[in-house]
Amino acid sequence: MQRENYLIDMDGVLIHGNKMIPGADEFIQRLKKKGKKFLITTNNPSFTPGDLVHRLKTFGLNIEPEQIFTSAMAGMGILTMLSMAAVFLLCLWFLRDPRVLAHFRTVTHERR
Numbered sequence: 001m002q003r004e005n006y007l008i009d010m011d012g013v014l015i016h017g018n019k020m021i022p023g024a025d026e027f028i029q030r031l032k033k034k035g036k037k038f039l040i041t042t043n044n045p046s047f048t049p050g051d052l053v054h055r056l057k058t059f060g061l062n063i064e065p066e067q068i069f070t071s072a073m074a075g076m077g078i079l080t081m082l083s084m085a086a087v088f089l090l091c092l093w094f095l096r097d098p099r100v101l102a103h104f105r106t107v108t109h110e111r112r
């Protein structure tokens with residue numbers, strides 16, 4: 001059985017600036033209707049999947065948080081894969097995504 005899954009870049013493919021790319025809504029609807037699995041991807045780590053679901057909804061695109069894959073999530077995957085005992089992260093976006101944050105224990109001060 002051949003599986004057909006889709007990775008769809010968000011910016012420039014589904015939306016551009018404050019506008020939806022014409023036909024993006026129909027494309028997503030068609031994937032849903034056919035039961036195809038897809039992920040909306042973005043290289044912008046500033047927003048959580050929840051933020052992006054809300055943003056896409058303003059364009060009429062109804063996407064579930066589980067259908068969003070951000071670069072923050074990819075970063076988490078790399079850190080997990082490297083099995084590092086301790087990582088010093090100097091970035092706020094990591095701390096905004098509960099799905100990413102769930103994989104780490106954070107400290108807000110220097111441990112001695």
Ligand SMILES: [Mg+2]
Nearest residue numbers: 009010011012
């Ligand atoms: Mg793009």
